[in-house]
Amino acid sequence: GENVEQHPSTLSVQEGDSAVIKCTYSDSASNYFPWYKQELGKGPQLIIDIRSNVGEKKDQRIAVTLNKTAKHFSLHITETQPEDSAVYFCAASGGGGADGLTFGKGTHLIIQP
Amino acid sequence: DGGITQSPKYLFRKEGQNVTLSCEQNLNHDAMYWYRQDPGQGLRLIYYSQIVNDFQKGDIAEGYSVSREKKESFPLTVTSAQKNPTAFYLCASSIMGSRQGTGLGNQPQHFGDGTRLSIL
Numbered sequence: 001g002e003n004v005e006q007h008p009s010t011l012s013v014q015e016g017d018s019a020v021i022k023c024t025y026s027d028s029a030s031n032y033f034p035w036y037k038q039e040l041g042k043g044p045q046l047i048i049d050i051r052s053n054v055g056e057k058k059d060q061r062i063a064v065t066l067n068k069t070a071k072h073f074s075l076h077i078t079e080t081q082p083e084d085s086a087v088y089f090c091a092a093s094g095g096g097g098a099d100g101l102t103f104g105k106g107t108h109l110i111i112q113p
Numbered sequence: 114d115g116g117i118t119q120s121p122k123y124l125f126r127k128e129g130q131n132v133t134l135s136c137e138q139n140l141n142h143d144a145m146y147w148y149r150q151d152p153g154q155g156l157r158l159i160y161y162s163q164i165v166n167d168f169q170k171g172d173i174a175e176g177y178s179v180s181r182e183k184k185e186s187f188p189l190t191v192t193s194a195q196k197n198p199t200a201f202y203l204c205a206s207s208i209m210g211s212r213q214g215t216g217l218g219n220q221p222q223h224f225g226d227g228t229r230l231s232i233l
Binding site: 036044045051 | 119144146155161205219223225227
């Protein structure tokens with residue numbers, strides 16, 4: 001089955017700087033890669049996703065890049081703000097099984113004022 | 114407002130007791146899922162359902178049961194056989210993937226705000 005590794009587990013950046021979170025996946029047939037943001041005591045919220053026919057996708061301060069050859073994808077947040085502090089999860093799916101999403105273990109992003 | 118509602122927000126279980134977590138969605142989604150989240154861990158799939166009256170085991174189904182009698186509802190029962198039930202439980206839903214073999218997981222999943230289950 002699919003295996004997703006996510007790094008780093010904790011990331012601290014100064015407000016206004018950029019943050020990058022990286023994930024690798026094992027199943028070369030996977031073709032859908034969402035990113036979720038989870039605030040304390042809440043469920044994960046989808047912030048951006050990318051499919052394997054696209055190399056990069058942007059939405060305001062958030063972007064995701066995908067390298068199918070290397071089987072890794074990354075989340076980029078620019079001009080970070082205090083409200084960006086949360087736990088971020090990457091996920092992968094679509095490798096032909098019916099199991100739904102396989103999640104990474106999460107990155108706790110801390111924005112320092 | 115369309116969304117997913119999980120209840121209760123907090124739940125306590127006594128030894129030997131079964132407890133049921135509620136999940137209701139009004140998004141008209143066909144697929145529904147239950148995940149378990151432990152501290153410092155990602156989400157692990159317990160059960161999922163693609164259609165009414167049908168459901169499949171995920172990676173960690175032992176000690177859990179589900180039903181899907183209505184499209185809107187997918188309750189999860191944590192049975193006494195689940196020896197380590199303390200966790201944050203998340204329900205999600207999505208539309209089905211396309212017919213062209215893209216699979217169930219190829220659509221965005223929308224999550225509820227979870228139920229935190231603890232042992233008394």
